[in-house]
Amino acid sequence: MSTSYDQFFSWVLPEVGGCPEITAIQAIRDTAIDFCEKTNIHQEDHDPITVIAKTSDYDLETPVTGTRIIKIMNAWYKGEKLEPAAPDQVLDPAVYNQRIGGYTPSYSTPRFYLQKDPVTMSLLPIPDVTLASAVTLRVSLAPLRTSVACEDFLFEQWVEPIAAGAVAKLQTSSGKTYSNPQAAQINQARYIAGVNAARQKATRGYTRSSLSVQLRKV
DSSP states (O other), X not given: OEEEGGGGHHHHGGGSTTOOHHHHHHHHHHHHHHHHHHHOOOEEEEEEEEEOTTOOEEEOOOSSTTEEEEEEEEEXXXXXXXXXXXXXGOOOGGGTOSOOTTOOOOEEOOOEEEEEETTEEEEESEESSOEEEEEEEEEEEEEOTTOXXXXXXXXHHHHXXXXXXXXXXXXXXXXXXXXXXXXXXXXXXXXXXXXXXXXXXHHHTTOOSOTTOOOOOO
């Protein structure tokens, strides 16, 4: 389910008198995108990925229409957790080019993943077997720049900080009837407070347990 950006108007337009609705919608959408990028608050399960022997790269496809993948939050291969790898940790050039003259890539059970870009993931080492639905992913999402709506929970749970961020963005515009740098600072502080709260929620979820607690596998 999704909520159109004009549903935020009640929290935004009264603070920026004379602002065109199309301008307000752009500020709301841009703020919703920034909010998701900074907090990773919107997370979904990616469809299982079939692993192909001797193939390192796999396409990522957003599980929600109107969004794009920001990053992989967690990954598993056959139920075993994969560790994230940074580009400078990749020692095998075949991860980038499997047609290197005079070089034979090594193949084994993947233990790491590398997100090359928002739509491509690599497995390390390069898989040695073909296995259906072997990779499970949890991904973080953000609305597209062309989106007309955001997920319902962003409105229901985070309308106030997102609206405050949009208002701050509009109030910093120069030469407008609604320009107000002083008020923008206050609204930006409200937005940042919301970002910090959402970031913590994304990390801890809805549990009260400490992050240091190790849950036993049963």
